[in-house]
Amino acid sequence: MKWDDIRRSEYTGANRCWPCTSVNLGLVGLVALWLYRRDRRVGALAAAAIGVAAVAVRGYVVPYTPQFAPRLVETLPLPGDPFGKGPERDIPESASLTGTDLDxxxxxxxxxxxxxxxxxxxxxxxxxxxxxxxxxxxxxxxxxxxxxxxxxxxxxxxxxxxxxxxxxxxxxxxxxxxxxxxxxxxxxxxxxxxxxxxxxxxxxxxxxxxxxxxxxxxxxxxxGTELVESSAVSCCGGYTDPQTKPEDVLVCPSCEQRLFTIPT
Ligand SMILES: [Zn+2]
Incomplete structure (x- = not known):
């Protein structure tokens, strides 16, 4: 197995989804704590180390995290907007004033x-x-x-x-x-x-x-806000097919609008 097969760049780096990451780190911590309480300290340490490393390179360890983590985090009474639902959120493409089928x-x-x-x-x-x-x-x-x-x-x-x-x-x-x-x-x-x-x-x-x-x-x-280049589909948006690249888009973080979809 190659490193590239292990690492999932679509869920890490710029594409990392912070709701998914924090929920996973929390769950890894709970497992470690549970093992620790049951006096299995070596196991607890190993679980914590492996879990954190896996979240680091793969984005998340708990299966189906993208399906539940964002909703879970949304229901938590956190102050402000710690995950900055700005450009990381999937912003659908606006319609255009001009319908055309020109190439x-x-x-x-x-x-x-x-x-x-x-x-x-x-x-x-x-x-x-x-x-x-x-x-x-x-x-x-x-x-x-x-x-x-x-x-x-x-x-x-x-x-x-x-x-x-x-x-x-x-x-x-x-x-x-x-x-x-x-x-x-x-x-x-x-x-x-x-x-x-x-x-x-x-x-x-x-x-x-x-x-x-x-x-x-x-x-x-x-x-007038400077546009940011962003990926149209973050982890929580349901980007599951490794064969298709997510679209790159230009978005206004203030208006939360997509201004352009960059052809891939
Ligand atoms: Zn704007």
């Missing part, structure tokens, strides 16, 4: 041909004028209340008419074709659609481009 590579080629994006070494980025316009529009839209944002979107994007709004404990949303589009996504896409007006003629490319522009975000278009 991503084709969209980037069209945007480049139109002069909206350019290569910068290994990276691509918006050209300076488009970038300036995009960021200016985002600042303007971020200041609008939700109803005004909905009106703005409906008036700007020809594929849309009147848009419903929705507010819940997870934030503010526009209802587009039955899907919920998170406010930061609305701000980013609507601003990009406006910024592409001068350069991209084709309506479909402009819509798809507005969506693709979210990959260029480094801070939240709505609240």
């Amino acid at each position: 991503g590579t084709a969209v980037l080629q069209e945007l480049a041909a139109a002069g909206a994006i350019e290569a910068d070494g290994d990276l691509i980025r918006p050209t300076a004028a488009v970038d300036r316009e995009w960021r200016g529009q985002m600042d303007r839209l971020a200041a609008e209340p939700l109803a005004a944002l909905a009106r703005d979107a409906a008036e700007t994007v020809p594929t849309m008419d009147e848009l419903d709004t929705h507010v819940d404990e997870n934030g503010e949303w526009l209802v587009v074709d039955g899907g919920l589009v998170a406010r930061p996504v609305v701000v980013a896409e609507l601003a990009a659609y406006l910024a592409l007006a001068g350069t991209v003629e084709d309506q479909q490319v402009r819509l798809a481009g507005a969506r693709a522009f979210r990959m260029f975000l480094d801070s939240c278009p709505d609240c």
Whole structure:
């Protein structure tokens, strides 16, 4: 058996789930204490050492921990939010303002041909004028209340008419074709659609481009918080198939919204 078979990187390192880890360390401690009380000190020491080591390299030792630990921890009367349910929590992907079935590579080629994006070494980025316009529009839209944002979107994007709004404990949303589009996504896409007006003629490319522009975000278009790169599915999210890699995503830790899913 190789070390890589023993170590489970999907549950350790940056992917470590702290509710699972602490519940497991607690259970390891209880087993050790139980053995110790029964005067089996060597056994107690061994159980503690092996248990802690296993939690360190495998994330957890108790089977099915991801299924029960987060809920268990949630019910504990702990002060504050010791496990920081920020970006580690699984944040579902928001819907988009723009429905399109254009291929991503084709969209980037069209945007480049139109002069909206350019290569910068290994990276691509918006050209300076488009970038300036995009960021200016985002600042303007971020200041609008939700109803005004909905009106703005409906008036700007020809594929849309009147848009419903929705507010819940997870934030503010526009209802587009039955899907919920998170406010930061609305701000980013609507601003990009406006910024592409001068350069991209084709309506479909402009819509798809507005969506693709979210990959260029480094801070939240709505609240300004720096975005963090995170794994879409942490241990508690049910990532069980070792053949599929979890998606990498850009999330705003303040709004708890996913701004972009990085293609793998
Ligand atoms: Zn935000």
